[in-house]
Amino acid sequence: MDLKTQETPDGIKVVTLAGRMDIAGTQEIDLRFSTLAANDKALIAVDLSEVSFLASIGMRTLVSTARALMNRGGAMALANPKPLVQQALLAAGIDSLIPIYSNIDEASRGLHASARPS
Numbered sequence: 325m326d327l328k329t330q331e332t333p334d335g336i337k338v339v340t341l342a343g344r345m346d347i348a349g350t351q352e353i354d355l356r357f358s359t360l361a362a363n364d365k366a367l368i369a370v371d372l373s374e375v376s377f378l379a380s381i382g383m384r385t386l387v388s389t390a391r392a393l394m395n396r397g398g399a400m401a402l403a404n405p406k407p408l409v410q411q412a413l414l415a416a417g418i419d420s421l422i423p424i425y426s427n428i429d430e431a432s433r434g435l436h437a438s439a440r441p442s
Contacts, residue, residue: 325349326374327356336367336432342374345382354385361392367439368393369431373404378412390422399438401431 325343332338337360343349360368370386372378390400402424405413413419423438425431 325352327353329360332432334432334436336369336435338369338371338428340371340374344377344379345375345385346377346379347381350379350382350385357385358389358392361389361396361398364396364398365439366393366396366398367432367435368398368400369425369428369435370400370402371404371428372402372409373406375409376406378405378409380416383413383416383418387418387421399435401425401435403428403431 325341325345325348328340330338339357339360341353360366386400386402393400400422402413402418402422404427405424410424413424418424423431423434425434
């Protein structure tokens with residue numbers, strides 16, 4: 325599992341995940357991914373376009389990080405999941421906690437719109 329980050333000029337952290345979010349893959353990125361939630365009011369868009377498989381442990385990592393962000397006044401959005409990954413997210417009800425967008429630009433707009441005032 326691979327994790328890359330970059331920050332957009334408007335302050336969104338874009339996290340690109342690639343590989344399988346199964347037990348082994350999630351263990352590879354869990355600490356680095358959850359550390360991203362340590363910043364107050366961080367806005368994170370997670371690009372799932374290169375995630376080929378998403379197990380429940382991967383969903384747990386997404387949810388726990390999103391909750392940690394929300395507790396600090398930040399937010400997370402998911403972007404561009406492959407059809408099977410999106411189906412798993414929707415079946416688990418993840419979209420009720422973390423919005424899912426078709427691309428990073430939409431996710432960035434959604435994050436800015438949902439950001440709480442300072």
